[in-house]
Structures are given as structure tokens and as C-alpha cells.
Amino acid sequence: MRRKTTPTNAARTVQLLAAVVLFTTGTGALAGCGSEQSGGSGNKVRATGQAPEAAARARRVADAWDGSKAAEAWRAGYHPMGEAVELPEGGFHDKADEHAYATQNFVLRGRLPAAPERDGRVTWASGGSLARPMLGARDAYGRFARSSSEGPHLTVTGARLGEMTLATSRGPATVPAWLFTLEGYDTPLKSVAVGPSKLPKPPIGPAAGSPSGELWELRSLVEVAGDGRSVTAIGNHGACDDGPAVHVLETDGSVVLSASIAGRRDGLCTAQLLGREVTVKLDRPVGDRVLLDAATGRPVPYGGPHGPSPSWS
Template identity: 55%
Template structure:
């Protein structure tokens, strides 16, 4: 996989695109005040009290620290609100009262970027809930096909959960079952990319309950990730940030 990606057209497209590698919805700087608000955020239970801006720019610019920039389509305030306000149940809820244009920073495949965002005013909070407004680039077709789940020594998929500021320690989410010693994730590093190989340690035979357990692991690289592509050995694609079986903000 490392050889297939090296100097490929896919790698070139990936290096020039905008791919968020962190959550596009950012909590207020102060954090949530109590467990009820934290639960409302986790369950996406919001209510709108007020008017949202009816107009927005059609496109906006993503800017990286090295001066590189890219223009991407920009979503309106209503669509941005609807992307996270998915529940209106009787449980704890957060109230959005207004929104305005602003900016935020987000980790991307090319490192931290400054991006336009919608800043939503939440009742009871002095700092806004931020929702990145620019849409990701289209994921290029991988230069190699996926491997079979469980092949090559128990190969499994992996998800990105975060990275240290120096991008040398990568936190990932990996899954395992009830009858093993947990997941293990190894990294193959080249000058062009880093391939993560997730598998299961100590699998045991015999009767076992059917469950999938998620675990976070830290993978320490020999040198910072930099602009190298972070790849999944199972899928043949860049490792997405997101939840198991859910859409990834990286290219949703």
C-alpha cells in the first residue's frame, strides 16, 4: 500500500485538498456548564429560538500556516444548524438564539488551517458553538483496493481520534471482541506516507459473545506526520476521523 500511494496521482490530489481531521463542530471555549448540557450536545438535542442569517457567501477560503490556500463551497447557517440539531426529544436540550460569520482553526491532512465558520450563540454561554462552514474536498480514488477484513494476520479498520500538536503521537480508535486481548495498531513509515495496520492481539477460540468493543490507542511515530498521508492498511484509503459505522467529517 505504501508503494502504491507513493508519488501516485491520488497522493498528489490528497496533498492539495482540504480534509478535516477533527470534529467540524467545536464546543464553546468554556466547555459545557453541566452534565445536562453535555448530554444535550452528545444527543444532538437542540432547539432554535431566534432567526438565522438567510444569506451566506457561495465560497470561502481555507488558509494554512505556510500560506497555501484553497477555495471551497460554503454552507448556509440553516444547513449548518441542521447538521448538528438532529433531535428534539423531551430530554436535556441546548437553545441556539443567533448565528454570525466568523473563523476557527481545525486540524487537516495538511496541518492546522484557518477556516470560515458559523458562530452559534447558545443560551447561557458567553462563547459560541462553532460549526466549520466550508465543505471538504472530494476523496480521490485510492490507487489500491481494500484488503479482506481479518486478512493478513487479522487486519481490521481504524479511525482517527486526534493527534498531538507536533503530529508525532496519533490517537486512533480500534475495535475488538470479548474473546481476545484487545486491539493492536502498528505503523509502517516511509518518506511519503504512514500506513496503520490494526489487528487483534491474543484471539481465543471457543464460545464468545457477539459484541464489538471500541478502544483508544496511541501510536507514536518516529518523526512527525508532517504532510505525509496517514493510510489504513485495510481500506487502502486515508484514515478518517469519525465514529464507527458513521460518516466521517473528513470527507462526508
């Protein structure tokens, strides 16, 4: 069944580390504004319906994945779909520490353990487990600490092995984690200590001629609702439109998201590529179905504040 959705009431221009970038060659389609979809006002978008070419592409993606070896491998693997780093209980003490974390500015005072000579085990709440190679504390530290410049910083004084809960493509799982001691904090900062499964080769390539007015690649997945009945992703758009719109095609084996630009207007526009959260409601929970991007023909990557999840890094 095909459905469409509009940006959430709290939709906002997503402020990542680089929230606004200049268009690269091939993305200038947004600078000249058209009127494929009637515009709404504010955060509401009134889409006229999915373009036939985009709908056909979504169907081809679903047909290629459903029952494929790639889908089988995806369901059998460990693919993080949530934050690989968990903050100390209660969050950071002040704005300076929040800024240090956002800019990945850390100082290491102490020695970090090497990877244990054994595999770690990922255990799903729904049942089943999988052995995965362990990462050393230094590798896990590098996931969130990529700078040691002057200014506000956080200080790590050591690490020990523990566990954390993480969202994955197969639902929540308990995974091994390095628990980093932060100077001035009673509880640790946690970072996943096992590597993800290799992404399966997609059974279909990216859409020809994408991006276009009818089909754009999604930037990233933000979250799947706890009941699995909705997903939130970041769609791209420009400065002269009403924002991204996302249609969904649900099958027994997959959920295919097709992103487009809504309410493009005539006139001069600045060449910007913006992102906005869009929530898509589903007819039934995602479950073990593969969440796919129609434009790329690949699973939609989870994107945290410091980039994609380890599965896509």
C-alpha cells in the same frame, strides 16, 4: 520501517453512541478465539509480530499511494481531521447540557442565515490557502442538531459568520465558521462553514478477505499529536482477546497503519465488536505524508463523537 505498538495505558473500551454492536455476517471470526498473538494482561498487549501477509499488504498500499495522483490531490485539498464543531469557551454549564449535546437535542428559536454568495477561504498555519464553497447556517446547524425531542436540550437563537481553527490533513488551518448563539451562554458554539474537498479515488482497492485474524479495518482516527510523532486511532476487537494491535510502515510519502487482534483466547465468547484507542509512535513527524489504513487502502478517517469528519460524510 515497520514498527508495532500497544494500546495506551489509558486504553479503554470506546463508548460512542453505540459502543457495542452485534457482529454482522463475516465478523464472527472473533467469537471463536485463537492464539495468533501471545496475550498480555490489563491494557498491555504483547504482540509476536506482524503476519507476513499483513506486512506485504501494507507495502502494496504504500507503493500504490507514494507518488500517485491520489496523493497529490490529497495534499492539495482541504480534508478536516478534527472536530468540525467547537464548544463554547469553558464547555457546557452542567450535565444536562452535556447530555443534550451528546444526544444532539437542540431547539431553534430564530432565523439562520443562508450561505453567502462567495467562497470561503481555508488558510493553513504552514502557509497557503484554498477557496471552498460556503455552507449556509442551516447546513452547519444540522451537523450537531439532529433532534428536538423532550428532555434536556440546548436552544440556538441565531448565528453569524466568524472563524475557527481546525486540524486538517495539511496541519492546523483557520476556516470560516458559523457562530451559533446559545441561550444562557456568553460565547458561541462554532461549526465549520465550508465544505471539504472531494476525497481522491484510492489507487488500490480494499484487501481481499478482510477482516481476518491478521488484518482489520481501523474504526477511526482520534488525533495526531501536536509534534506529529504519534497518532491515536480506534481499533476493533472482541470480548475474548487482549485488544487491538497496530503496526506501522513509514515511507517518505505515507504512513500505513495495519490493525489486528492480539491475544485471542479459546473458549466461549459473546459476539461483540468493541473499540479501543491505540497510540502509534512514529520515527518522524507525519508531516504531509498520507495516513493510510492497510485494510481499506484509503486515508484513515477522523471520527468525532457524532460520526466521521465532513470529509467522509
